[in-house]
Amino acid sequence: MSTWFMISLLGTIAVIPIHFLSVEHSRLEERYGAEKGKRIGSILGMISGWGIFIFLIGLWISPQPQFLIPLLQDIVFILPLFGLLVLQIPLVHLLLGIVFIIPGAWFGIKGVTEIGLKESETHRPEKVITTGLYSRMRHPQYxxxxxxxxxxxxxxSSFYSLLVTPLVIVINYLLCWKEEKELVREFGEEYVHYQKSVRMFVPRVRQTDKQQ
Structure with missing residues (x-):
């Protein structure tokens, strides 16, 4: 594996403890005081959020072998990027990419707009959000x-990126697990009820009960 890919992979993993610390709001405020604790948590939250995003980009675009799904492999789309790079994308890869990217982008953007950019970066909501997209899934951004x-x-067609996909899923789960542990500490039974009513990652098509 290339050095660039390994740095991106290790960087993604290294961000986990930073994120864990950023959501320990009570602990930070007890140690540093309310205002300073909030400020430190916000800074750590932004570092971890943007850090994971940047390192994920590294996983995608770092030098690595390409894989090919042996289906309609002779049909290739040519995609020039800013006059600097030309991508040759097999049809099946293009279709699968669209199938995952469009809903992924929608979940991410919708999740941010509904909870607010500040809360998305700092992971510090003022209340339990149970409306809109959050009434159907607890972590649309992840x-x-x-x-x-x-x-x-x-x-x-990034082969190494494909190989570490299970790890990426586990990392996102761990981030959610830690956030929810702290949210239960902050909001108590209200958040426990929300956990029982709404799935973590998979959106509920129909609402079976009304959130309070």
Whole structure:
């Protein structure tokens, strides 16, 4: 594996403890005081959020072998990028990329707009959000990240990125697990009820009960 890919992979893993610390709001405020604790948590949250995003890009575009799905492999789309690079994308890879990227981007953008950019970066909501998309899934942004990773991996035919996809899913799960652990600490039974009513990653098509 290339040095660039390994740095991106290790960077993605290294960001996990930073994210864990960023959501420990009570602990940070007890140690540093309310205002300073909030500020430190916000800074760590932005570092971890943008860090994971940047390192994921590294996983996708770093030098690596390409894989090919042996189906309609002779049909290739040529995609020039800014006059600097020309991508040759097999039809099946293009279709799979679109299938994953479009809903992934929608979940991510919709999740941010409904909860707010500040809360998305700092992972510090003022209340339990149970409306809109959050009434159907607890973590649309992480679902979007997973789907987008899979879609871009197909689009670029990035073999190493494909290999580490299970790890990317596990990392996103761990981030959600830690966030929810702290949310239960902050909001108590209200968030426990929300956990029982709404799935973590898979959106519920129909609402079986009304969130309060």
């Amino acid at each position: 679902t979007g990240a997973i789907l987008s990773h899979i879609g871009i991996t197909f689009l670029l």
